[in-house]
Amino acid sequence: YPPSTWNLSAPPVKRAPDSHSAHTPTQDEPPEEPQTSLPSKPDDDEGTPASRASSPSSTPKAALNGVADSPAIPTFTLNEHESETQNEDDEDEDDSEDDLPAPSFPAMNSAQRASAAPSIGLMAPPSKSASMAPPPKPSPSLMAPPPRINPSNLRALPTTSSQSMRVPTNGPLPNRGPVPNRGPPAPNGGLAPTVKTPNARGKVLLSPGHSPLDWANLQRSGKNLAGVTSLLRVTPSMLKEMNGRKGKPAWSSYQGKVYNITPYLPFHPGGEGELKRASGKDGGKLFMEVHPWVNWDNMLGECVVGIMVPEGQAPGVSSLEDMD
Ligand code: HEM
Structure with a gap:
């Protein structure tokens, strides 16, 4: 972590009590400003040191305004790598580093940047609308429901043949109609027996002991x-x-x-x-x-x-x- 860089650019005397927090420098800035200034930073890293030093987009606006108007506000620069390079080259010139752009946060060699994907530093940050957008929905192909199984495929047994083999349970049984040769056909088409018996099937009430x-x-x-x-x-x-x-x-x-x-x-x-x-x-x-x-x-x-x-x-x- 770049404590040396912070000491160079952030005056400890006028730092707020919670100035050690990483978000303190940006709290005074409009939330949009870091986003507008950050995209230019990766491009500056790829450019020459001279162009980065002179380019106003190489540093956050906070640094530009803060250095000029209010030096008490700690400023950080996105050109941390450049600052470190200069520190390594000119370790004895501590005073000259006050003129350097504010260090970037997080530092280029920090663990935060190391843990991030290498391409993040080169990529433009997402716009505000993009950052607020919900996560992309899965493609319709991924959300497609599983294929429906035809119910007919679940039953391999034939239904018609098995049903034809069955004895009807609630229908009329064979040879259970009216007893033949017992009078004229019933007026209802022969559905009821013509013989007057205690029940529809022509059974009689057997005397006790004759079951x-x-x-x-x-x-x-x-x-x-x-x-x-x-x-x-x-x-x-x-x-x-x-x-x-x-x-x-x-x-x-x-x-x-x-x-x-x-x-x-x-x-x-x-x-x-x-x-x-x-x-x-x-x-x-x-x-x-x-x-x-x-x-x-x-x-x-x-x-x-x-x-x-x-x-x-x-x-x-x-x-x-x-x-x-
Ligand atoms: C001699 C031999 C016979 C035997 C052993 C016999 C036996 C039976 C039995 C066990 C039943 C009850 C059937 C059931 O509940 O499913 C029955 C019913 C019946 N039997 Fe016979 N039977 C005989 C002859 C006859 C004859 C010759 C007739 C008519 C001419 C007859 C007319 C009936 C009638 C109308 C019923 C009631 C209807 C029915 O149960 O479906 N039976 N018989």
Whole structure:
């Protein structure tokens, strides 16, 4: 830091108490003046020492006015390098340095200037409007939003095929419309069942102890639900006689097997009357029209009587292999 230069140009006697502050010399000046005088300083540094000494723009106006009018005001010059050069050359001529231009601040060899970019000293200071301007905004290219991702690219799974594989959850289920062959079509276009049942699906209110769970428990109870001691060869005439009337059991065939549906009548969710319609004959068609999703053989597995055989064959079946 240039204490020697300061001592040469700033009289300590008339210095203000806070004159040691670096900003003191410029406080007496209009704020615009340093900015107007500074631009000429780098050019002067590049010029010859003679031109710098004679150029009024080589020193701040404070120095020009202060030296002439008020020597008590410390002045500094931007030609610090020149002053130091002269000091090195003429160290003994301390008095002659009073005529030198005021030292620059900060000094050319100061840490402030050393830390700054080398080109700063050669660059013109920004104008007042430029110094007050906000920082430049990033270019639009930097502020561009990220590219939008097409939502269709996020889902690789096909939607149409997966949806087509789904079972409709709130739509009408297949074969859950009105029970066929049960009267004229409904006035509303067949959306509601024509059969008067306690609910829309034609289910009936089962008596206590006849729930599906009760039927399952009954099948596991080991009771003889078929009503026969051995599997029978059932002819069509035999099946027709077992229609549930006159104290006879109700038999019904399904896919070549004959079942005793009598014990299941009070458990049938569709009601006894509906189930009796299949008595004494093949009930497969009615069954499939109403509820093809129901597993007949599983529901009536313990009610198997025998297999259907052509008319004229001897009744009685001795083994299950014949049924399969
Ligand atoms: C003998 C064999 C049969 C068995 C094991 C059987 C079993 C069942 C079962 C488990 C249900 C309830 C279905 C459900 O909740 O999804 C049901 C309902 C019903 N069944 Fe049957 N059924 C048989 C024969 C029949 C026959 C022959 C008819 C008509 C001629 C019939 C008419 C109905 C009706 C109207 C319902 C109520 C509507 C419905 O649940 O969708 N069933 N049956």
